[in-house]
Amino acid sequence: MNFSLIAFIVALWGARFAGALKIWSKTTKKTLSYTADDIDRLGEDVARKRHxxxxxxxxxxQPHDLDSSARGSNDTAITLPGIVADIDFASAKNSEKKYPPDAETALALINTFPEKPFFIQHSGNGLHVVYAFDKVFVIGNREDRRRAQAILRxxxxxxxxxxxAAGYEIDNVFDLARVFRVPMSFNxxxxxxxxxxxxxxxxxxxxxxxALERAVPPEDAPAPKxxxxxxxxxxxxxxxxxxxxxYTGDGAAAADEPNWYATASITARCKDGERIxxxxSARxxxxDGREARKKLERARTEAGPRTCEAVHSELGxxxxxxACPHRGTITSPVQLGYGYDPGPFGPRPLGFTKEGHFALLDPVRKIVILASAQQLLAEQYLLGLAESGFWRxxxxxxxxxxxNFRAAGEALxxxxxxxxxxxxxxxxxRGIWLENGKVIVNLGQPVESSKFLYLCFEGIVLDDGPSFDAKRLRDHLKLYNWRNPQDAGLLFGWLAMAPICGALVWRPHAFVYGPARSGKTTIHTVASVVLSxxxxxxxxxxxxxxxxxxxxPDSLPILLDEFESDDQNGSTLRNILRLARSASSADTPVLKGTPEGKAMSFSLRTTFLFSAINPRGMSPADQSRISMFELLMHENDREVAKRIAEDEAYFRTTGSAWCSHMIGLAHLVQPAADAVDIHLNGDRRHRQNMSIxxxxxFVALNGRxxxxxxxxxxxxEYAPAIERHALEVHRDDAQECLDHLLSHVVDGYPLGHWLASLRDEQSGRGNDFANAERIVANYGMRVNAEGEAAGFYVANGAPAMEEVFRGTPWAQKAWERALRKLEDAFIPPNPVQFKVLGKKRAIGMPLSYLPAEPLSLGAGTI
Structure with missing residues (x-):
């Protein structure tokens, strides 16, 4: 046969295919990329490497700019020219599967299949069979990708x-990113x-x-299991x-025949029952092995498993x-071996907490519930988790x-x-996540993962609207009167990373500020529209x-307009800014209360866009994570105002196109940021902000x-803006030291909670107060809620502080020096009386540094 690799490529993918062909070497684990202009080079490289x-x-x-170690994936496929089947031979593969014995048998079955192949090759140990479409399937969005995968399946x-039907098996390897051996190479x-x-x-x-697409069942319904x-x-x-x-353990050697036969009726219904x-029995x-086998078969087929009543009354x-704790709650011992089966609709056990609560997944509402033993033993509570037919x-x-609801609760x-x-x-x-290098979209469709539990109580629907004009959004932001014009491009970058913030290792925040009538509200509106x-x-x-x-637990962007505060000390703003700081990095735990007053931690992954006339309450630690964009009063240019209004009206017609656009490009944003970062100078956090x-x-505009x-x-190009946004002060070491101290968890709560409890509850000594007083005293601290000495105090050299700051930059009493640098921190002129340590020299700090209120009680679900 006169065969040409180049002719094969042109016939299958076309002479001017989009994207790049990927040639992967299993030997070197490297991938070479070839566009339509590189086909001759592909042929030369194959000829050189194939031996x-x-x-x-x-x-x-696939995209031509993937890393040299990446072959591409289902999520990055650009065009699909057909389908590949990989057919192994039983003679070449040590497997329990019933593969066809040889090439002759496999070819006979291929030739009797209604669809005729475009190409067949012998791979050395099997066949690669290619079926070509009459036109290449172009994958432009997530819906195209879903349809293409459905056709393959x-x-x-x-x-x-x-x-x-002929008694043989082939592997189910029909996916977009399937690879097959290069024709005329070597195995x-x-x-x-x-x-x-x-x-x-x-x-x-x-x-x-x-015709293939018409043959796909609605939603590509899976075959019934x-x-x-x-x-x-x-x-x-x-x-x-x-x-x-x-009788199956210590008493097996002395078992009488009735009890032995009764155990057989149970063991026969167990996994690996015959061996057990x-x-x-051999003890x-x-x-007698033969007689035992017959007895086991009789026990399996002639009657059901022995009941508890028979074991108790008939066998004595x-x-x-x-004394059996299960007496009255089960009818046969075999029930104890079934455990609890949630099926597709029952609450799924997830584990237990150290406070004695039990974690359950409600698969219908897609929420996690923490329940007490008392709740799980209550009929009404269980009926709230699943309908009566499930429990019956x-x-x-x-x-x-x-x-038997008691048995159900105990099983749970x-x-x-x-x-x-x-x-x-x-x-x-909900949101866009990164798991093992793969982008996970959790907006309502089932997500399979062995590492994380993805929840979605209320799905988010992205419509199949037109493609988004990213350049128009970028140009729209340039219409506003920025003090620094390059801030328009940086804010555009924030809008690009916001929909996929959970898939990033670092999430910067943005703050737009300026006088009234400068356009802040319009920008907030446009951001809200395009991110919807x-x-x-x-x-x-x-x-x-x-x-x-x-x-x-969602990873969704947050917009806060008119970020001002009426409270005198600005604690509301500071608490939100502190929350934003914790949300920047990927794995910072945040504490959330449960109905029983216990703390549950989870990682908060979100990004904020603030807007206000005057930014207030920001520390240097906040500024290291928040990019500040200042607007000036607009110049009353009617043409500019008209274009802004036209753009705003246009963006309202685009639906969720911007979010869909960026979700499709999510896998490229972090690599793009890394590519920029290596060319930036200065503080690491500032580089992370700017590079993202x-x-x-860049990715939003260019798709690569x-x-x-x-x-x-x-x-x-952005060097002037980067320099302007660089930190003007060093990291606020004192504030971070205090944050570390207040977030140190004791008995399920951070120390900040216990200090705030003392501050607020010194007038009423309840159980919470007693716990707070004990814990605060044990850590060498005290609170004065009123008077000239109002504040909270830390004893110099408090032993427990060394444990709090172990392994941090503030160990070995460096915390004392750091805390003294806090604004309004003070040194009492006389020693302070501490409950555990006695009179000690101390550091005093204003009560305004404490949380505005102790941790509030949440809804009990995640």
Missing amino acids: AEDLYVGLST QFGRRLMDHFK HKSGTPKPVEVIAFNPESRLDLA QVATRLADHDMIAHDCPWYGY FHDY HPGY NEQFCE QRFPGRKPGSS MKACRRAGPFNPQRIRG PIVVSADGQSTEAGIRQTLG LIGAG VPTDEEAQTLAS
Whole structure:
């Protein structure tokens, strides 16, 4: 056969394909990228490498600027020319699967399949079969990607069913990023190179793409799964049933025949039951393997598992049954081995907390619930978690149609204990996330993950509107009268990174400020419109607790307009700014109360856009994470005002196009920021802020990562703005030292909570006050809520402080020097009386540094 690799490429992908072909070397783990202009170079490289390396080509074209170690993925595919089937031979693969025995058998089945192949090659150990579309499928958005994957899955099912009808299996490897061996290369797997031989090349054989798409069931409905018979767990039964545990354990060697046969009726219904039955039966001196096998089969087929009543009354096992904690809650010991099965609709056990509560996932509402033992043993509470039919089916009561709710509650608690300690930081809510280098979109569709639990109580729907004109948004921001014109480009970068903030390792915030009628409200409105429906837009009078509880575990951007404050000391603003600081980095825990007054921590990932006339209450630590953009009074230019109004009206027609645009590019933003960062100078945090804003803006406009030369140009272009935004003061060491002290957790709460409790509750000594007084005293601290000496005090050299600051820059009493530098900190002229340490010299600080109020009690769900 006269075959040409170049002719094959042109016939399959087209002469002017979009994106790049990826040639991956399994030997070097490196990927080479070839655009439509590089095909001759591709042929030369393959000819040079094929004798020494295992070479694979990707089915879909991919972005040309991916890292050299990346082959591309389903999420980055640009065009799909067809479908590849990988058919292994049983003779070449050590597997329990029933692969076709050889090439002849596989080819016969390929030739009897209704769709005719475009290309077939012998890979050395199997066949690679390519089916080409009559036109290339172009993937322009997430809906295109979903449709393309659905076509691959549907075709794959048909081909697998065709082989299955003949008694054989093939692997389910039908995906966008599938690779197959480069034709006419060599397979080096088994030492001696085997040529990858072309068997058939039929360029005229094409699949009708439109017909394939019509054949896809609605929503690509999965085939119904077969429900397997449920088997019990022998170890669970032996642990919880004293009778069964004895006769299958220490008492097996002396068991009488009735009890032995009764245990067989239970063991026969356990996983690996036959082996377990013979293991404990063999301890008896009268054991006969053949007879034991017959007895086990009879126990399995002639009757059900022995009941608790029969074990107690008929077999005379009062010594075991009378004291059994499960007596009256189950009908047979075998039930103890089933544990708890949530199915698709029941509450799913997640673990337990050190405070004695149990964590459950409600799969219908997509929320996590913390419940007490008392709640889980209450019928009304369980009916709030699942309907009565669920409990009746899994935990039937003694009366027909009734449920044993006590048994259900105990099973839930036991399953939670078996799951182990509950870690709330594994919870992720709505938003765009990064997991193991892969972008995760959690807006309502199911998300599979072994590392995190993705929740979505209320889905966020992105419409399939037109593509977004990113340049128009960037140019719109330039219409405002900025003190520094380059701030328009940086704010554009914030709007670009905001929808995908959870997928970034660092999230800068933005603050737009200026006089009345300078355009702040219009900018806020435009930002709210283009970021809808992903954004959380709130009034500037919102509280830190309200924002935190509204956001929960979600990773969504937050807009706060009129970020002013009426309270005298500005504590509301400071608390929100402190929340923003914690949200910048990926894994900073924030504490949230539960109904029982215990603290639950989770990582807050969000980004803020503030707007106000005068920024207030900002410390240098805040400024290191918040980019300040100043507006000047507009110049009453009617033409500019008209264009701003026209743009605002236009953006209202674009729906969620901006969010969809950036979600599709989410995987490029962090690499773009990294490319810019290496060309920036100065403080690390400032570089992170600027590189994210600049990199995100470039990706939004160009749909790719900048080259090194482009990144260097961007850094030079924005150099004046970067210098202006650089920190004017060093990091506020004193404030960060105090933040560390106040966030140190004791008995489930930070020290700041306990100090605030003392400040607010010295007039009424309840249990909370007693705990606060004890904890604060043990840490060498005290609070004076009133009078000239009002403040909170830390004793010099307090031993507990060394534990608080161990491993930090403030260890070995450096915390004393740092705290003294706080604004309005004071040194009392005389020693202060401390409850545990006695009279000591101390550092005093104003009560305004404490939280405005102790941690509020939340809604009990995440």
